[in-house]
Amino acid sequence: MAELFDDIFKESKIFLKREVLSPHYIPHNLLFRDKQMQEIAKYMTPSLKGERGHNLFVYGKAGTGKTSCIKSVIDKIKSLPISKAKISYINCRVYNSRYRILHKIVSDYLPLYAKRGYGIVDIYERVISWIEEDGKILVVVLDEIDAVKDLDDLVYTLTRANSDIKAGGIAIVGISNKVSFKEVLDPRSLSTLDENELAFSPYNSNELSQIIKERVAEGFRKEVVDPAAINLAAALAAKDSGDARLALKIITKAGELSDERGLTAVTVNEVTEAAKFAEEEIAYEVINTLPEHQRLIVYAIALLSVQGSRYKRLSESGEMYLFSGDIYEKYVSVSNSLQKEAKSSRWYRKFISDLDMQGIIISYESGKGIRGHTKLIKLAYPPEKIRESIEKTLAKEATA
Ligand SMILES: Nc1ncnc2c1ncn2[C@@H]1O[C@H](COP(=O)(O)OP(=O)(O)OP(=O)(O)O)[C@@H](O)[C@H]1O
Numbered sequence: 001m002a003e004l005f006d007d008i009f010k011e012s013k014i015f016l017k018r019e020v021l022s023p024h025y026i027p028h029n030l031l032f033r034d035k036q037m038q039e040i041a042k043y044m045t046p047s048l049k050g051e052r053g054h055n056l057f058v059y060g061k062a063g064t065g066k067t068s069c070i071k072s073v074i075d076k077i078k079s080l081p082i083s084k085a086k087i088s089y090i091n092c093r094v095y096n097s098r099y100r101i102l103h104k105i106v107s108d109y110l111p112l113y114a115k116r117g118y119g120i121v122d123i124y125e126r127v128i129s130w131i132e133e134d135g136k137i138l139v140v141v142l143d144e145i146d147a148v149k150d151l152d153d154l155v156y157t158l159t160r161a162n163s164d165i166k167a168g169g170i171a172i173v174g175i176s177n178k179v180s181f182k183e184v185l186d187p188r189s190l191s192t193l194d195e196n197e198l199a200f201s202p203y204n205s206n207e208l209s210q211i212i213k214e215r216v217a218e219g220f221r222k223e224v225v226d227p228a229a230i231n232l233a234a235a236l237a238a239k240d241s242g243d244a245r246l247a248l249k250i251i252t253k254a255g256e257l258s259d260e261r262g263l264t265a266v267t268v269n270e271v272t273e274a275a276k277f278a279e280e281e282i283a284y285e286v287i288n289t290l291p292e293h294q295r296l297i298v299y300a301i302a303l304l305s306v307q308g309s310r311y312k313r314l315s316e317s318g319e320m321y322l323f324s325g326d327i328y329e330k331y332v333s334v335s336n337s338l339q340k341e342a343k344s345s346r347w348y349r350k351f352i353s354d355l356d357m358q359g360i361i362i363s364y365e366s367g368k369g370i371r372g373h374t375k376l377i378k379l380a381y382p383p384e385k386i387r388e389s390i391e392k393t394l395a396k397e398a399t400a
């Protein structure tokens with residue numbers, strides 16, 4: 001049976017270093033982001049000197065380099081010989097409540113204490129006394145901050161702490177790709193968070209070409225990737241979203257296709273094929289990390305599309321669209337069956353426009369017709385696959 005494992009040891013004709021293409025890899029050189037890195041560093045500078053400084057809110061669409069930039073600035077700070085700042089980087093998808101976040105902070109810096117399983121008040125007081133010991137500045141970096149369930153409480157606790165602390169302080173850096181999440185915040189938390197804002201814009205096709213080129217030079221064998229393939233991957237990702245993660249995923253997937261087929265080059269053919277896979281894969285990831293009710297709405301649309309409902313055919317394209325009102329009804333019934341309270345139709349309309357902005361659905365305002373003004377909606381990805389992927393996540397959550 002030795003031949004079973006032959007493939008593992010066979011050298012790839014395409015890839016040189018696979019790890020360079022992993023989504024967790026932080027490139028040494030972040031192109032086109034000097035200005036943003038400098039801005040982040042500028043906001044962090046007072047805390048390095050032991051001054052409280054300002055909070056910062058970083059926003060921009062998915063794959064625009066927010067996480068990479070902040071991590072790279074943190075690494076640079078950690079390599080400084082002296083600094084008063086203690087930085088806790090927190091991925092709020094994983095640590096998604098005030099308790100979990102405070103617990104993560106003590107785990108980072110007081111691991112022995114964290115193990116003892118204290119309640120939130122004790123943990124809070126321990127953090128404060130640890131800060132006061134020598135006037136530290138704790139910088140709490142909350143990546144994907146929109147995922148925090150009790151964000152108002154968290155922001156209130158962290159800011160109020162500053163009036164309890166006699167020496168030192170806490171500064172917050174919030175990061176999000178959902179600009180509209182701020183609308184659900186209490187105005188008090190909001191004014192704390194968006195003290196200073198820093199925007200990351202989507203990359204254009206030229207920028208993506210260079211980002212891909214640099215990564216290809218590190219991760220692929222010399223000269224296997226056709227320059228036209230790189231430009232096409234960049235153009236497709238730019239057209240779609242300006243998302244560097246998507247661009248890199250396309251070229252990686254294209255490389256895998258060539259590898260599987262025993263080819264010695266990556267051309268526009270593989271890229272065209274890979275783009276379809278990559279976009280879908282990313283869409284499922286995005287959908288499964290949506291806030292609960294937005295995800296339930298997508299689920300309702302997928303169910304209606306699969307099971308059938310009333311449709312309107314758009315004459316120019318022949319494509320079938322669902323009626324917004326039907327989707328709302330389905331969403332309410334899905335919520336009920338999962339014992340969740342459905343949001344009002346006002347929220348529903350807001351969520352629909354968020355989903356539209358994120359490219360998960362495509363919607364049209366219908367003209368005046370039999371049913372008056374209504375929105376016509378369809379999914380931007382295959383409904384059957386979306387249904388499957390959401391059901392998997394729901395099942396996982398139910399057993400968690
Ligand atoms: N300027 C850049 N140069 C090189 N690689 C980049 C650059 N910007 C982004 N990338 C790469 O693109 C991918 C996505 O970047 P990153 O995770 O930083 O995006 P993000 O803005 O945090 O996205 P999200 O909102 O989805 O969290 C990573 O693999 C990263 O290495």
Ligand SMILES: [Mg+2]
Pocket residue numbers: 066067068143
């Ligand atoms: Mg990120």
